[in-house]
Amino acid sequence: xxxxxxxxxxxxxxxxxxxxxxxxxxxxxxxxxxxxxxxxxxxxxxxxxxxxxxxxxxxxxxxxxxxxxxxxxxxxxxxxxxxxxxxxxxxxxxxxxxxxxxxxxxxxxxxxxxxxxxxxxxxxxxxxxxxxxxxxxxxxxxxxxxxxxxxxxxxxxxxxxxxxxxxxxxxxxxxxxxxxxxxxxxxxxxxxxxxxxxxxxxxxxxxxxxxxxxxxxxxxxxxxxxxxxxxxxxxxxxxxxxxxxxxxxxxxxxx
Amino acid sequence: xxxxxxxxxxxxxxxxxxxxxxxxxxxxxxxxxxxxxxxxxxxxxxxxxxxxxxxxxxxxxxxxxxxxxxxxxxxxxxxxxxxxxxxxxxxxxxxxxxxxxxxxxxxxxxxxxxxxxxxxxxxxxxxxxxxxxxxxxxxxxxxxxxxxxxxxxxxxxxxxxxxxxxxxxxxxxxxxxxxxxxxxxxxxxxxxxxxxxxxxxxxxxxxxxxxxxxxxxxxxxxxxxxxxxxxxxxxxxxxxxxxxxxxxxxxxxxx
Numbered sequence: 231x232x233x234x235x236x237x238x239x240x241x242x243x244x245x246x247x248x249x250x251x252x253x254x255x256x257x258x259x260x261x262x263x264x265x266x267x268x269x270x271x272x273x274x275x276x277x278x279x280x281x282x283x284x285x286x287x288x289x290x291x292x293x294x295x296x297x298x299x300x301x302x303x304x305x306x307x308x309x310x311x312x313x314x315x316x317x318x319x320x321x322x323x324x325x326x327x328x329x330x331x332x333x334x335x336x337x338x339x340x341x342x343x344x345x346x347x348x349x350x351x352x353x354x355x356x357x358x359x360x361x362x363x364x365x366x367x368x369x370x371x372x373x374x375x376x377x378x379x380x381x382x383x384x385x386x387x388x389x390x391x392x393x394x395x396x397x398x399x400x401x402x403x404x405x406x407x408x409x410x411x412x413x414x415x416x417x418x419x420x421x422x423x424x425x426x427x428x429x430x431x432x433x434x435x436x437x438x439x440x441x442x443x444x445x446x447x448x449x450x451x452x453x454x455x456x457x458x459x460x461x462x463x464x465x466x467x468x469x470x471x472x473x474x475x476x477x478x479x480x481x482x483x484x485x
Numbered sequence: 486x487x488x489x490x491x492x493x494x495x496x497x498x499x500x501x502x503x504x505x506x507x508x509x510x511x512x513x514x515x516x517x518x519x520x521x522x523x524x525x526x527x528x529x530x531x532x533x534x535x536x537x538x539x540x541x542x543x544x545x546x547x548x549x550x551x552x553x554x555x556x557x558x559x560x561x562x563x564x565x566x567x568x569x570x571x572x573x574x575x576x577x578x579x580x581x582x583x584x585x586x587x588x589x590x591x592x593x594x595x596x597x598x599x600x601x602x603x604x605x606x607x608x609x610x611x612x613x614x615x616x617x618x619x620x621x622x623x624x625x626x627x628x629x630x631x632x633x634x635x636x637x638x639x640x641x642x643x644x645x646x647x648x649x650x651x652x653x654x655x656x657x658x659x660x661x662x663x664x665x666x667x668x669x670x671x672x673x674x675x676x677x678x679x680x681x682x683x684x685x686x687x688x689x690x691x692x693x694x695x696x697x698x699x700x701x702x703x704x705x706x707x708x709x710x711x712x713x714x715x716x717x718x719x720x721x722x723x724x725x726x727x728x729x730x731x732x733x734x735x736x737x738x739x740x
Contacts, residue, residue, distance in 0.1 A: 276532030276561075277594045284691035285680075306531075306595075307694070310678045315692060336607060339532045339600075339724060340561075352591060352675060393673075418648075420607060423565045425540075436539035437570060439562070469594060 235261030235386055238312050238321040238350075242272045242305045242329065242342030245292055249328035252371035253360060254296055256378045257325055260386055264321070265298035266312035268305060268342075273331075275342040277349070278304045287311055305346035313353060323385055324350035327360035328374050330367065334399045334453040334463060335417040335445070347395040348469050356385055357395040363457065364402045373405035377462055381411070397465040401457045412461035417452035419445040490516030490641055493576040493605075495563045497527045497584065497597030500547055500555045504583035507626035508615060509551050511633045512580055515641055519576070520553035521567035523560060523597075528586075530597040532604070533559045542566055560601035568608065578640055579605035582615035582653075583629050585622065589654045589708040589718060590672040590700070602650040603724050611640055612650040618712065619657045628660035632717055636666070652720040656712045667716035672707035674700040 237257045241250040245267045257263045269288070286302040299316060301308045305326065313320055326346040333341040343359045350357030358381065362374050377400065385396075397416070401408065422444050425437040445454050453463035492512045496505040500522045512518045524543070541557040554571060556563045560581065568575055581601040588596040598614045605612030613636065617629050632655065640651075652671070656663065677699050680692040700709050708718035 271537065274534045274536040276530075276534070276600065278531045278533040278559075279529045279595050279694060281529040281694055282526065284683075284685075284693045286689075286691060304533075310694065311680065311692060314678055315680055315682065336724060339603070339607075340534050345531065345594075348594070352594075423569055425566065425570055427570065430539075434541075436541060437566060438539045439534060439536055439565065469591060 235323065236317065236321040237261045237263045238317065238324045239263055239265045240267045240305055240308045240312070240324070240326050240346045242268065242275060242346070244268045244271045245290060245298065245300045247330060248367060248369065249330050249362065249371060251293065252375050253325055253328045253378065254293055256375050257382060258296060259379065260382050261322065263296050264312065264317060265293055265296060266301055266308045266316055268308060269300035269302055272304050272342045274340050275304045275345070276340050277306055277345040279306050280304060285311060287315065305342040306349045309346050309349045320353060320355050322356065323382070324355050324357040325360065325382070326358070328371055329361035330369055331361065331365040332363040332399050333359065333361040333397065334457060335419040338397055338416060338467060344397055344467065348467065351393050351395040352469055356390040358385060358398055359395065360398045360400070362400045362402065373403065373408055374400045376405055377408070391466070393468055394466050397467045399453060399457055399463045401460055401462070403460060407460060408462060409460045410462065411464050412456040414453040414456045414463045414465050415449065415451055416465050417445060417454040418447040419443060419454055490578065491572065491576040492516045492518045493567050493572065493579045494518055494520045495522045495560055495567070495579070495581050495601050497523065497530060497560045497601070499523045499526045500545060500553065502585060503622060503624065504585050504617065504626060506548065507630050508580055508583045508633065509548055511630050512637060513551055514634065515637050516577065518551050519567065519572060520548055520551060521556055521563045521571055523563060524555035524557055527559050527597045529595050530559045530600070531595050532561055532600040534561050535559060540566060542570065560597040561604045564601050564604045575608060575610050577611065578637070579610050579612040580615065580637070581612070583626055584616035585624055586616065586620040587618040587654050588614065588616040588652065589712060590674040593652055593671060593722060599652055599722065603722065606648050606650040607724055611645040613640060613653055614650065615653045615655070617655045617657065628658065628663055629655045631660055632663065646721070648723055649721050652722045654708060654712055654718045656715055656717070658715060662715060663717060664715045665717065666719050667711040669708040669711045669718045669720050670704065670706055671720050671722070672700060672709040673702040674698060674709055
């Protein structure tokens with residue numbers, strides 16, 4: 231594999247998360263990797279950008295031989311700063327994640343991991359967001375790394391449709407239990423939101439978001455359905471979200 | 486007009502902004518209004534939600550007779566809290582804005598104003614985001630109020646397509662200069678991002694997002710094109726963003 235490919239790696243869990251180290255390591259087998267990622271967890275930040283105050287960018291030494299920077303902003307800020315102030319060019323590929331926790335279905339809207347990939351698509355750059363269905367800080371990324379390598383190889387050699395990025399979710403299974411990739415549609419599933427409502431030590435009310443996820447989508451070709459069946463879901467995602475017309479295009483990749 | 490309609494009003498500029506007061510006043514002509522809006526500016530927050538710390542909600546007295554609350558979270562947090570902890574039911578209509586500044590084209594992805602409306606659509610509630618192409622704190626909302634009343638009346642009496650909300654942008658013109666509403670598609674226009682890079686008082690570098698907006702979309706039926714021609718743009722917006730199949734549905738409203 232050519233080493234002249236330039237790959238930007240970011241995430242929303244921050245530079246300390248195990249998932250981004252796993253992804254940067256895999257990416258480094260395919261080209262020159264630069265990491266620009268949040269200096270703190272930014273989960274749930276969606277497509278937020280920082281406009282009312284300045285951003286900081288610091289070179290860090292957490293990724294061995296890999297050039298890396300921490301940024302005080304959101305995942306989308308990281309992509310913008312990386313392109314315009316660190317790389318000074320568009321990379322060949324943007325990889326976001328590996329997120330600690332699933333970003334399937336409508337969670338794509340809340341996900342900082344996926345918003346970084348969507349921002350990449352807006353810039354016309356091939357972009358993939360990876361998430362593992364395991365929220366633990368010490369989650370096992372070995373199966374994800376195996377499959378990420380297969381997909382990155384394809385992504386560097388095949389064309390993305392204009393304005394489309396990929397939302398990849400890996401089930402919490404051993405490598406031998408995973409049945410492979412499946413190109414899917416974003417499920418129409420929703421959080422039945424509720425809040426923990428409690429009193430703090432001063433007797434004042436606070437609310438903390440929680441909820442139950444409800445999959446009301448009975449179609450057999452959704453990402454949630456694929457994950458339940460032991461597949462890695464791959465959803466072609468537009469900034470006009472699910473790219474229904476591109477399903478066939480990515481199926482033809484024969485992942 | 487029946488007063489038994491329940492209308493939730495929110496925004497991303499915060500409870501002090503002139504735009505939300507204009508919108509709440511118009512809405513109150515059509516039903517019972519409850520305001521739940523951020524306690525500080527939340528522009529550019531996109532679809533961010535607050536998951537890592539608790540939220541506060543305070544009853545406030547800034548809207549005269551109208552029941553109102555400030556919330557420490559994002560616009561999407563406000564919608565969730567309003568439904569599940571304030572109203573304890575789904576309102577008949579969610580109105581977000583009036584934003585101080587345009588949210589046309591791909592800005593819909595960054596916009597807290599529109600993310601509140603999109604969250605409403607995810608909940609199955611008729612929802613509209615309003616923005617005026619004037620960033621000034623003392624912007625003149627009189628034309629916007631006139632046209633918002635016409636649209637709210639329609640919205641309370643006609644059906645929204647499932648999963649669709651409206652992105653309404655008003656040009657900075659006098660009421661007599663505005664040519665009316667036009668149902669449009671979201672323009673494929675992008676920010677050519679750049680950053681102001683400066684040194685702070687300690688000699689450390691900081692970056693501040695700026696940029697030029699570039700409309701590369703030559704189609705005559707985009708929101709940017711309509712605004713340039715003096716129309717109010719109305720884009721039917723999915724959480725799979727532009728709802729191309731619903732353009733006709735909203736044209737049949739004959740706004």
